[in-house]
Amino acid sequence: MLATIVTYLLIALILEVVDRFTDPPLFVRRPSKHFPWRLNISTGWWGAREYWAAITLGSISALMLMMLWVGLGSPVSKDLGRVLLVVLCVSSSVLSILHFRLVEKFKANAWWMTVLTALITIGFGLVASAYADSFIVNSTRIDAAQFSGAQKALTTVILVYLWAFFATLLISLIVFAVSLYMAFTTPTFFEAIKSNPLTAPFRKRYKPGLEHTRRSWMLGIVFVGSIYTVFIALTCWQYLLSHVDSVIEETIVFASFHLHPRDCGIPGRGQD
Numbered sequence: 322m323l324a325t326i327v328t329y330l331l332i333a334l335i336l337e338v339v340d341r342f343t344d345p346p347l348f349v350r351r352p353s354k355h356f357p358w359r360l361n362i363s364t365g366w367w368g369a370r371e372y373w374a375a376i377t378l379g380s381i382s383a384l385m386l387m388m389l390w391v392g393l394g395s396p397v398s399k400d401l402g403r404v405l406l407v408v409l410c411v412s413s414s415v416l417s418i419l420h421f422r423l424v425e426k427f428k429a430n431a432w433w434m435t436v437l438t439a440l441i442t443i444g445f446g447l448v449a450s451a452y453a454d455s456f457i458v459n460s461t462r463i464d465a466a467q468f469s470g471a472q473k474a475l476t477t478v479i480l481v482y483l484w485a486f487f488a489t490l491l492i493s494l495i496v497f498a499v500s501l502y503m504a505f506t507t508p509t510f511f512e513a514i515k516s517n518p519l520t521a522p523f524r525k526r527y528k529p530g531l532e533h534t535r536r537s538w539m540l541g542i543v544f545v546g547s548i549y550t551v552f553i554a555l556t557c558w559q560y561l562l563s564h565v566d567s568v569i570e571e572t573i574v575f576a577s578f579h580l581h582p583r584d585c586g587i588p589g590r591g592q593d
Contacts, residue, residue, distance in 0.1 A: 323394075324389070324394075331389070346361055347360065348360060348361060370419045371539075374543075376408065377542055377546045378542055380409035380412060381409060384402070384406070384549075387405070409553065414492070416543055417492075417546070420540075445480055445484060446476070449483060452479050453472055453475035457573060460570060460573060470576040470577055471576040471577045473576070474575075474576035475572055475573065475576070478569075478572055489554045490558075494551065497547040497551055501544065
């Protein structure tokens with residue numbers, strides 16, 4: 322009950338603050354008996370970026386609301402939290418790709434990026450092969466060449482892990498760095514007015530237009546979404562790396578004997 326009351330008051334406060342600091346009214350009346358008020362928001366001009374930004378902002382708001390409920394001691398579904406994390410990461414990534422036009426930039430630089438990807442893959446392959454042999458020797462105390470199937474399987478698994486970790490972390494950090502760079506280098510509305518000799522003498526008469534407000538909101542959502550995505554990616558990889566030993570052991574046993582580790586129990590030994 323307390324969480325519901327706090328949530329209602331918080332939403333009412335946010336709506337009141339937004340209504341005070343926006344020129345058009347946030348709510349308008351309409352000829353309806355049961356729902357006489359509606360949000361004064363038009364989505365007719367929205368494109369793909371605006372919809373992905375709305376999904377990102379909605380996911381962040383829902384996650385913060387869930388954190389508030391957890392702090393107040395109310396039960397929260399973990400599955401719903403995981404779904405929101407996935408939705409946030411996907412929507413933030415797609416929004417960043419659309420906002421910075423990464424697909425067009427990749428097509429324009431495809432040749433050297435392909436060569437760089439191939440070189441990185443070769444390097445990751447050598448590292449994965451060395452780690453696979455090391456894991457096999459440390460786990461079995463037997464020469465890794467005796468487990469050729471496990472060698473190939475572990476090398477593939479480690480290579481996928483390395484590429485996934487490198488790609489998610491690199492893309493997230495690049496988007497975060499670019500957003501931060503644009504936030505510091507892009508002049509504000511009043512700075513642009515003051516730097517223009519035609520508008521500088523009358524700068525007090527100018528107010529930020531709708532286009533400037535939309536651009537600022539979009540950049541802010543991209544920036545905040547990238548922060549959440551980096552944090553979520555690091556948390557997920559920390560969880561995965563903490564369970565990597567059991568995955569490696571299961572891979573060695575299954576690739577070598579096509580059995581699950583629990584099927585290889587030794588009489589007189591414990592389950593572990």
